[in-house]
Amino acid sequence: MKLKTDFIRAAVEGKTADGRDITAEQLQQIAASYHQDTYNARIWPEHIRGVMPDGLFKALGDVVEVKAERIKGGALDGKTALYVKIEPHPDLIAMVRSGQKVHLSVEIDPRFADTGKAY
Secondary structure, three states, rough: OOOOOOOEEEEEOOEOOOOOEEEHHHHHHHHHHOOOOOOEEEHHHHHHOOOOOOOOOOOEEEEEEEEEEOOOOOOOOOEEEEEEEEEEEHHHHHHHHHOOOOOOOOOOOHHHHHHHOOO
């Protein structure tokens, strides 16, 4: 049986560290429509997709479930956040335990498959 995490906060509405704007509406659309059977979100180190399964930039796991909720308390009180459950690859677990790859970053398609909705 694969390890599956509890929900982890992956994104919060607002300006990202790399200058993108994420809206609460986008996060809610993603949570409402995400299904692995539709398009499986993989965990890619630094958003780089490797071509070899044993290479430096291989997939490090999969997103298996998502939800959007408002944050309660703290500096982000009231903002909408996207939470994910993941099935991490053993290499990702080792990286996190060694203090590497401890933050998440999301890739959002604002108009997925011509639906006009984020995914």
